[in-house]
Structure formats: structure tokens, C-alpha cells
Amino acid sequence: MKALxxxxxxxGAGPVGLMCAYLAHLCGLRAVVLDKSAEPLRVGxxxxxxxxxLQLLEIAGLFDDLYPxxxxxxxSSVWAGGGFVSRQSKWWDALEGCFHKHFLMLGQPFVxxxxxxxxxxxxxxxxxxxxxxxxxxxxxxCLTTLGNGETIASRYVIGADGSRSFIRExxxxxxxxxxxxxxxxxxxxxxxxxxxxxxxxxxxxxxTSDVAWIPREGDIDRFYVRMDTKDxxxxxxxxxxxxxxxxxxxxxxxxxxFSAFSVKESVAERFSIDDxxxxxxDASHIHSVNGGMGLNTGLSDAFNLIWKMHRVLKLDAPASLxxxxxxxxxxxxLGVVETSGQLVRSTKFSKEGxxxxxxxxxxxxxxxxxxxxxxxxxxxxMRGTRLQDFMVETEEKSTRIYSLxxxxxxxxxxxxxxxxxxxxxxxxxxxxxxxxENCPYHNQALLVRPDGYIADVTLL
Ligand SMILES: Cc1cc2nc3c(=O)[nH]c(=O)nc-3n(C[C@H](O)[C@H](O)[C@H](O)COP(=O)(O)OP(=O)(O)OC[C@H]3O[C@@H](n4cnc5c(N)ncnc54)[C@H](O)[C@@H]3O)c2cc1C
Numbered sequence: 487m488k489a490l491x492x493x494x495x496x497x498g499a500g501p502v503g504l505m506c507a508y509l510a511h512l513c514g515l516r517a518v519v520l521d522k523s524a525e526p527l528r529v530g531x532x533x534x535x536x537x538x539x540l541q542l543l544e545i546a547g548l549f550d551d552l553y554p555x556x557x558x559x560x561x562s563s564v565w566a567g568g569g570f571v572s573r574q575s576k577w578w579d580a581l582e583g584c585f586h587k588h589f590l591m592l593g594q595p596f597v598x599x600x601x602x603x604x605x606x607x608x609x610x611x612x613x614x615x616x617x618x619x620x621x622x623x624x625x626x627x628c629l630t631t632l633g634n635g636e637t638i639a640s641r642y643v644i645g646a647d648g649s650r651s652f653i654r655e656x657x658x659x660x661x662x663x664x665x666x667x668x669x670x671x672x673x674x675x676x677x678x679x680x681x682x683x684x685x686x687x688x689x690x691x692x693x694t695s696d697v698a699w700i701p702r703e704g705d706i707d708r709f710y711v712r713m714d715t716k717d718x719x720x721x722x723x724x725x726x727x728x729x730x731x732x733x734x735x736x737x738x739x740x741x742x743x744f745s746a747f748s749v750k751e752s753v754a755e756r757f758s759i760d761d762x763x764x765x766x767x768d769a770s771h772i773h774s775v776n777g778g779m780g781l782n783t784g785l786s787d788a789f790n791l792i793w794k795m796h797r798v799l800k801l802d803a804p805a806s807l808x809x810x811x812x813x814x815x816x817x818x819x820l821g822v823v824e825t826s827g828q829l830v831r832s833t834k835f836s837k838e839g840x841x842x843x844x845x846x847x848x849x850x851x852x853x854x855x856x857x858x859x860x861x862x863x864x865x866x867x868m869r870g871t872r873l874q875d876f877m878v879e880t881e882e883k884s885t886r887i888y889s890l891x892x893x894x895x896x897x898x899x900x901x902x903x904x905x906x907x908x909x910x911x912x913x914x915x916x917x918x919x920x921x922x923e924n925c926p927y928h929n930q931a932l933l934v935r936p937d938g939y940i941a942d943v944t945l946l
Pocket of ligand 1: 497498499500501502503520521522523530531532533534594616617618619646647648649651652672745746747766767768769775778779780781784
């Protein structure tokens with residue numbers, strides 16, 4: 487049987503594989519997404535989209551679909567011995583150039599189901615109940631073999647196949663796992679409690695800080711409970727929650743999801759194999775859930791990678807552009823793993839016994855990773871920093887500058903008269919931005935990458 491031909495074969499239709507496929511669609515690339523599961527996630531797993539992800543969703547035209555579904559949360563508080571200790575949100579309040587200074591509490595199923603639906607509407611549904619059994623490099627690209635013997639010839643393969651990545655193992659990419667022997671129970675459901683229900687992340691301090699209460703979309707709440715053993719029951723997890731909340735109590739009226747996971751930390755040694763096969767999301771980095779960075783980091787991987795493939799495949803960019811994927815994303819993954827590692831350890835170990843306070847202090851110190859807004863590529867001035875968002879008046883409407891960006895293009899933004907002195911990449915959209923009060927870029931021209939980072943800047 488002749489191999490099916492496509493630009494990109496994507497192994498895995500978790501949020502990262504789905505986002506890669508959707509961004510490829512926006513760029514007019516052909517992509518085949520393969521997943522062994524029968525349907526997108528229905529319950530559980532990741533619970534929060536950070537401020538940078540919200541900006542990226544705006545570029546991809548997905549913000550309006552997701553934002554109304556979630557709950558806003560920008561506050562972390564600490565409770566101990568039944569009393570309020572502290573409340574913080576300064577790392578969110580201090581963010582500049584951003585309209586959504588908070589987490590959007592929204593479960594991973596909403597992200598997966600939206601993207602799955604968008605791909606169906608685009609006439610390119612995920613090929614489900616399909617297992618990938620082999621991938622090999624060919625002269626011009628890759629050949630992917632499915633469990634049923636079918637083959638797919640593509641220029642690139644993306645392994646977005648999760649923490650136990652088959653693609654990573656097949657190509658023997660080193661992935662040394664650290665296990666800090668910390669086990670979390672996670673419980674989602676509708677609760678009843680005499681503790682006032684607030685849209686805040688609450689860390690409870692008892693002997694240690696082993697319980698966190700996370701607000702979620704709709705009428706759902708989530709509890710993370712640190713259990714120090716693998717053998718525990720649902721009742722024991724609920725008992726721990728009640729111990730931490732004393733003198734208040736809670737009970738689940740309806741339990742929606744209950745799961746346990748032991749923390750594992752790793753970053754793949756390489757994110758690509760010969761610039762043909764790429765690892766993204768949990769396939770390339772895993773860590774504890776503390777700080778809510780797993781899904782967010784994976785989605786940023788997708789935004790970093792696909793425009794580069796687009797430019798190499800369709801717009802004559804040199805293949806070496808793809809090398810910048812690992813150069814840019816691996817340091818971010820290392821920073822994320824370090825951040826979540828500090829956070830998770832602080833729930834168990836504390837010099838002064840102030841675990842919950844230590845936790846919030848770490849969030850504050852490393853908030854660039856938690857909010858996603860501290861990520862930059864390179865060290866040189868404004869280059870590699872995220873474009874700041876602000877309101878502009880166009881002829882038709884008043885709008886956020888991010889809503890004018892377009893993932894399939896570089897954007898030249900000019901904030902004044904004159905022509906910029908740098909070369910423009912092919913297929914650059916130019917927007918002359920009318921004078922606006924809060925614009926931080928007066929008399930400058932900015933060349934903005936498709937993923938919203940500044941590629942070049944000059945005075946006009
Ligand atoms: C049990 C659990 C609980 C979690 N809880 C939280 C949480 O509370 N908060 C949080 O922030 N994060 C949580 N995470 C992490 C978060 O869910 C991940 O960071 C996120 O799902 C990563 O997305 P991904 O697309 O990279 O991988 P995944 O979502 O794992 O998707 C990988 C996909 O690849 C498919 N696949 C794998 N191998 C093959 C193959 N050979 N052929 C075809 N398809 C294949 C799988 O079916 C799957 O759909 C949790 C993860 C797990 C596993």
C-alpha cells in the first residue's frame with residue numbers, strides 16, 4: 487500500500503499534539519494527528535491556563551472560545567490552625583503589558599475538546615484508536631508505521647506522545663528521571679463545606695503543608711493532597727483534607743475525578759533528532775503539578791515549533807531555523823522543572839516549619855515561570871522578549887494588539903512615521919499602529935514573530 491503523504495505526522499492528540507495540528511492548519515500545512523485513545527479527555531489532569539498561554543490563545547484565535555468557560559484566580563492564600571495567615575497576588579498585579587493578570591482555572595478537557603472539534607471542522611479530524619508502532623528517517627523526511635501496517639510519509643514527525651513517549655524511547659533520547667518520593671492524590675468534585683468558598687488557591691499549613699484547594703470552572707473544586715505512601719484510599723485523602731481545614735469540614739457531594747501520581751522530574755537531553763523528529767510537551771519534560779506549568783509549557787512548545795516548520799517548508803527559511811526550537815525551549819523546560827521541584831519539596835521540607843509560607847515565597851521568586859510571562863529567548867535587549875499587549879484604536883474598533891497578530895505571519899508593527907531599517911522576512915504583515923496612550927513603543931518599529939516574541943526592533 488502506498489504511504490499517505492503529509493507535511494507533519496503528529497504522534498499524540500493530547501493538548502500539545504492537538505495544538506501543533508491546529509497551528510499547522512492555521513499556517514496551511516498538512517498534518518496528520520494520530521492517537522491511540524478513542525476520544526479527547528473528559529475529566530481531570532491539568533487545571534489552569536497561565537497569562538502567557540492566554541496571550542498565545544489570542545494569537546491563534548482561540549481565546550474567545552475558552553476564556554468565558556473558566557474562572558479567574560490570581561490569589562494564593564495561606565491558612566494555618568483554622569485561621570487566615572496571608573494572601574498574595576503581587577506577582578500577577580505587577581505584570582506589565584498584559585490584560586489577563588491571572589490564571590484561568592479551566593480543566594485540560596476543555597482545551598482538548600475545543601481543539602479536537604476545530605480539527606474536525608477543518609476537515610482534518612484526529613485519527614483515533616490508532617497506535618504508532620514505528621518511525622524511521624528517510625532520505626527526505628520520515629516514515630511512520632501504524633499498528634495496522636499503514637504508513638505515512640512526512641517531512642517531520644512530532645512526538646507529542648506524553649511522559650512515556652514511544653518516540654523518545656525509539657530514538658533512545660536520554661531522559662534521566664528523578665523521583666523525590668512524593669505522591670499526590672488529586673480529587674475533583676462538587677463539595678459542601680462551612681469554609682467560605684473563594685476563588686483563591688489556598689495552601690493549608692498543618693505539620694507540613696500537604697493540602698491545597700484549587701478553584702475550578704463551574705461548580706467544581708479540586709484538592710491536591712500529599713500522601714506519603716502509594717497505598718491509600720479515597721477516604722484517607724478526604725480525612726487529610728478535613729484535618730488541614732480544621733475546625734472547618736468539607737465533604738464531596740459528587741466526586742468527578744480521583745487520581746494519584748508520584749512526582750517524576752526530567753528534561754530530555756535532546757528535543758530533536760536530526761532536525762526531523764521533534765519532541766514536545768510531556769514527551770520532552772515532566773515535573774510535579776505544583777505551579778501548574780505542565781500543560782502551559784507544552785502549549786508554548788507547540789507555538790514555538792510550528793511557525794518554524796511553516797517557514798522552512800513553505801517560505802524558504804533555512805532548515806537550521808528548526809535548531810532554535812531546542813535552543814529556546816530546553817532552557818525554559820529546565821527552569822520549569824527547577825521551579826516545580828522547589829515548590830513540591832517545600833510542601834514536605836522546611837527549615838523553619840513554615841511550609842506554606844515558603845511555598846508562596848517560591849511562587850513569588852519564580853513567578854516568571856508560573857505566569858509564563860518571564861520567559862524570553864536570548865539575552866539581548868528587547869529582542870526575544872514577549873510583545874507587550876495594550877489597547878489600540880483601529881478604524882473599526884478598539885482592540886488588544888494581540889488580537890491583531892496572526893500565527894501564520896511575522897508582523898511588523900510601526901509606531902510612528904518612517905521605514906524600519908531591517909530586512910523583513912517573506913510574508914510579513916505590516917500594521918501601522920495609531921497613536922495610543924499606553925503604547926510602550928513610541929517611534930519604534932518592531933518585528934514580531936508568529937509566537938508573539940520580538941525578533942527585531944529599531945527606532946523610526
Ligand atoms: C494522571 C495525571 C494527572 C495530571 N494532573 C495534572 C494536574 O493536576 N495539573 C497539571 O498542571 N498537570 C497535570 N498533569 C500533567 C498534564 O496533564 C500534562 O502536562 C499534559 O497532558 C501534557 O500534554 P501532552 O499533550 O504533552 O501529553 P499527553 O496529554 O499525555 O498526551 C499524549 C497523547 O499521546 C497518545 N499516545 C501515546 N503514545 C502513543 C502511540 N504510540 N501512538 C498513538 N498515540 C499515543 C496518548 O494516548 C495521549 O493522548 C497530569 C498528568 C497525568 C498523567
